[in-house]
Structures are given as C-alpha cells and as structure tokens.
C-alpha cells in the first residue's frame with residue numbers, strides 16, 4: 446500500500462522466506478538494545494508494529510520466566526529505544542489470553558483481565574508498560590487483542606509454519622495430510638455446547654488490515670486504545686475437526702484426551718469497538734474459508750517454508 450517496511454526478527458520461530466522481498470530485513474533480537482539502536486540509526490522509523498513474542502500457552506505454563514524475559518523485557522527494551530529516537534507510535538500484538546476465564550461472552554475490552562496462564566500475564570504486563578510509557582513519554586499505543594488467528598494468505602504464499610506445531614487448525618491439517626497419526630482434543634468436560642473448548646477464529650488477512658487501520662488511527666493523532674480482534678463467532682474444537690473433515694475430504698482420526706493446563710473454556714470476541722472506531726470490516730466470518738485457506742497453504746508447503 447506504499448508504506449516502506451523494515452522487518453526485524455531473530456528468526457527463532459519465524460522464517461526469512463515469509464518476509465516480502467519489498468521489505469528490508471534485519472536479523473536480531475528485540476531484547477538486544479545495541480541491535481535496535483543500530484537499526485533505528487540506519488532507518489527512518491516512524492511507527493512500530495510489535496509482533497515479536499513467544500506465544501504457546503502450554504509452554505508458558507511450564508516455563509513462565511522464558512515468557513516474561515522474551516515478551517515483557519522485550520517490550521521494555523523496545524520502548525526505551527523508541528523513546529531515545531523519539532518514535533511515538535506502537536501497534537502491539539496483544540491477546541485474548543489477557544482476559545483469562547471470561548465473566549461474560551462475548552468479551553468486551555472493558556471486561557476484567559485475569560490471565561489463567563503466564564503467556565497472557567506477560568502480554569497484559571506489556572499493555573501496562575505501554576500505558577505508563579504513554580503517560581510519561583507520550584508514546585501512543587494501540588493494543589490489538591487477537592483471538593485465535595488462523596487461515597493463510599489467500600494466494601497460498603504465506604501461512605503458519607511452527608515446529609513443533611501446537612495450534613489447533615494446523616495440527617488438524619497435519620493430521621489430514623498424514624503427518625500425524627491422530628488429533629488429540631484436550632478435554633471434553635468443559636461447560637460448552639459439546640464439552641470441548643470454544644474459540645473465535647479470525648482470518649490472518651483481516652487481522653493484517655486491522656494493523657494498518659490502527660497505524661492510521663495513531664497517525665491521525667488519536668489517543669492510545671485497546672481493541673479486540675475476532676470474528677465474534679465461537680467454534681468448539683469438535684466443530685473445527687468436523688469443518689476440517691468437510692474442507693479436506695479426509696477422515697482425520699481423532700481421540701479425546703485430558704484438559705490442557707491453562708486453557709480457558711470459551712473465548713469469543715465482541716469486536717464492535719474495532720469496527721466502529723477503526724472502521725475495521727473483516728471479510729471472513731466463515732470458519733470453512735479460514736480452514737480452506739490454511740489447507741491451500743498446507744498442500745503447497747507440506748514441509749512449511751522448506752518447500
């Protein structure tokens with residue numbers, strides 16, 4: 446859309462091949478202030494979109510300090526360097542995991558934030574650090590609380606590739622592709638329509654557009670703000686499995702397993718604030734399309750970006 450883009454990533458879970466050729470790429474760690482200072486000296490940065498983080502809920506339960514170090518400390522280092530270079534806009538990948546077990550569905554931005562896992566806690570702390578950096582240094586932020594991001598770029602060129610993969614839809618599709626023997630659904634004794642967890646899946650292309658709108662919102666001189674980003678539809682884990690069977694035409698063997706520690710029962714967004722304030726108009730509300738796009742990426746990249 447005509448923006449000049451600089452990407453910084455340590456490639457710990459990311460892939461060089463996922464970076465568009467038109468963007469400049471710097472390999473380095475967001476916690477490394479020397480690296481950031483060199484980057485901010487070399488490039489004329491006006492706005493920062495901060496995605497870098499660890500984001501696997503069960504891993505954060507086992508190793509919380511890894512999450513507070515990479516995520517929360519990473520934010521401190523970044524804001525310090527932004528402040529030194531007088532960069533005043535940051536768009537941040539926050540998460541539905543900041544809410545914890547919701548008191549009401551759909552979840553509004555004003556609802557209580559009581560994370561049930563260290564990952565969500567690390568991100569909530571990052572939001573608070575941005576708030577106080579706004580008060581003290583005038584760095585304006587938009588925290589985008591993503592619900593479950595899924596799908597792939599609709600032309601099949603960019604998609605999810607984690608090793609090991611833990612997210613439900615790509616795990617289901619690895620099973621459909623014969624790369625796993627079976628799917629294990631983590632718990633069927635929740636207080637939901639069929640006993641399995643319910644999540645709100647938002648297409649990655651809709652999510653990307655919300656970032657552009659959030660950046661323009663800050664460029665227009667608006668105040669710091671927090672927005673939910675979800676499709677506002679809830680699908681149970683069993684429903685995702687059934688939808689994936691329909692999309693792929695594969696049997697997809699599955700079994701029930703025990704609950705996964707740290708999982709809230711149901712997460713569904715009220716995204717009306719993003720629609721009203723950012724004028725966000727998500728194009729995808731059908732989970733079949735989300736799964737179809739993820740499957741399209743999968744069959745073109747059976748081994749991820751190695752293909």
Ligand SMILES: NC(=O)c1ccc[n+]([C@@H]2O[C@H](COP(=O)([O-])OP(=O)(O)OC[C@H]3O[C@@H](n4cnc5c(N)ncnc54)[C@H](O)[C@@H]3O)[C@@H](O)[C@H]2O)c1
Nearest residue numbers: 454455456457458459474475496497498500538540591594
């Ligand atoms: N996928 C989801 O459903 C979801 C939902 C809510 C929030 N989020 C957030 O969105 C962001 C992107 O998530 P994703 O699913 O694409 O995960 P991902 O692991 O694919 O992407 C994270 C990227 O950050 C990089 N990174 C991590 N730590 C870094 C560091 N210290 N320095 C430099 N680069 C670093 C990784 O190499 C990777 O490219 C994360 O902040 C995550 O918490 C994701």
Ligand SMILES: O=c1ccn([C@@H]2O[C@H](COP(=O)(O)OP(=O)(O)O[C@H]3O[C@H](CO)[C@@H](O)[C@H](O)[C@H]3O)[C@@H](O)[C@H]2O)c(=O)[nH]1
Nearest residue numbers: 500502540541542592593611612613616629630631642705
């Ligand atoms: O093999 C699997 C993998 C997942 N699940 C379940 O599928 C659901 C979704 O899990 P997952 O895809 O791992 O996502 P979440 O744990 O819901 O977390 C995602 O969504 C959060 C916001 O809702 C983000 O903050 C996180 O970064 C992102 O990973 C949960 O009920 C899991 O228990 C299974 O049953 N079997």
